[in-house]
Amino acid sequence: xxxxxxxxxxxxxxxxxxxxxxxxxxxxxxxxxxxxxxxxxxxxxxxxxxxxxxxxxxxxxxxxxxxxxxxxxxxxxxxxxxxxxxxxxxxxxxxxxxxxxxxxxxxxxxxxxxxxxxxxxxxxxxxxxxxxxxxxxxxxxxxxxxxxxxxxxxxxxxxxxxxxxxxxxxxxxxxxxxxxxxxxxxxxxxxxxxxxxxxxxxxxxxxxxxxxxxxxxxxxxxxxxxxxxxxxxxxxxxx
Numbered sequence: 001x002x003x004x005x006x007x008x009x010x011x012x013x014x015x016x017x018x019x020x021x022x023x024x025x026x027x028x029x030x031x032x033x034x035x036x037x038x039x040x041x042x043x044x045x046x047x048x049x050x051x052x053x054x055x056x057x058x059x060x061x062x063x064x065x066x067x068x069x070x071x072x073x074x075x076x077x078x079x080x081x082x083x084x085x086x087x088x089x090x091x092x093x094x095x096x097x098x099x100x101x102x103x104x105x106x107x108x109x110x111x112x113x114x115x116x117x118x119x120x121x122x123x124x125x126x127x128x129x130x131x132x133x134x135x136x137x138x139x140x141x142x143x144x145x146x147x148x149x150x151x152x153x154x155x156x157x158x159x160x161x162x163x164x165x166x167x168x169x170x171x172x173x174x175x176x177x178x179x180x181x182x183x184x185x186x187x188x189x190x191x192x193x194x195x196x197x198x199x200x201x202x203x204x205x206x207x208x209x210x211x212x213x214x215x216x217x218x219x220x221x222x223x224x225x226x227x228x229x230x231x232x233x234x235x236x237x238x239x
Contacts, residue, residue, distance in 0.1 A: 002027040002156055002188050003048070003079075008057035010040075010047050010212075017043045019212045021057070025156070025205075030182055030189045032203030032220065034196055036232060040212040041192045042084065045158050049081045050074040062155060076107045078155035082162060086141045088133040088148075094140075095120070095129040098147045105152030112153065119150045123177060139170045143177070150181070156188040157181065163195055171195075175202055196223070196233075208232065 001024045008021040018040050025031045035041050046052040048059055050071035059067045061079055069077075088097050098119060102111040120126055123143050128136065133144060142162060149157055159178075163171050175198065181187050193199040200206065200220040208216035208229050215228040223229055 001025060002062055003190075004060045005048065006058045006060075008044070008047060008059070009055045010043055010052060011055045017212050018047065018055075021209070021212070021214055023207055023214070023217070025188055025190060027188055028182070028186050029204040030178070030191060030202060032199040032206045033190060033192045033209065034194075034199055034206065034223070035209035038211075039209040041209055042160055043212075044209070045081055045160055045190075045192065048074075049079065049158065072104075075105050075152060075154075078153070079158070080105065080149040080152050080154040080156070081158035082142075082145050082149060082160055084161045084164060086138070086145045088136075088141055088144050090134040091132060093130050093132055094125055094136070094144050094147075097133055097144050098125075098151045101148030102151035102153075105149070105154075112151070115151050115153055119147045122150070122180060123147050138165055139174070142166075142174070146177070150187075154187060156190070159189065159191045159193075161192055161194060163193055163198065171198065178202060200224075 003025040005021060005023050008018050010018040021044060033041055047054050050069050054067060061077060066074055066077065098116050099111050102116050103109055120129060123146060125143055125147060128140060163174060166174060178189060182189050200223055203220045206218060206220045206223050207214060210232045215232060216223060216226045
């Protein structure tokens, strides 16, 4: 397993956003995370990536305890994430945005030209390499944010609702990119997504959260048959 969490808890005052969350992620696989709004999905990403300190629990990544590391230390060990709202340096070109990721996302703070070029090729960004990020559409902006992550030479990539706001053809294109990253690059992926059918289609394993607790973990196919998941999304049927 490349990532394992044990009894993760995160509280904001009296609000228990995460309660005893256990998950394991196998190297080279895609883990899909689902759940309704407010279930704790993004909070889970934030504590794993070091953006929020844990209230309790332990996180092991690639054989190392990263529980108390901050976000840049976690990134330097090869665990990176994207955000729901795509973030770029608007006045920099696509190439320079990716170069920033390669420079500051690595322990040695040295950009790798080879990785930058490979990432541009992998994500089909060559025609935009000299374009300022402020002139990009949503899909391409998401690709640039993704490219900046990949340019860190990461081992695990966490995607927070990457399909939000995209048209159907763009969703298909994005899924193809994810498959290439997972297949060709061998990078482990954790993906939060509200489009349940699509998440089930692309995931090797699934985890569903509700009110900060894990209500399902197992095969993607089993999600539709799990009573707790059904009640979580559709409500409990009164007898």
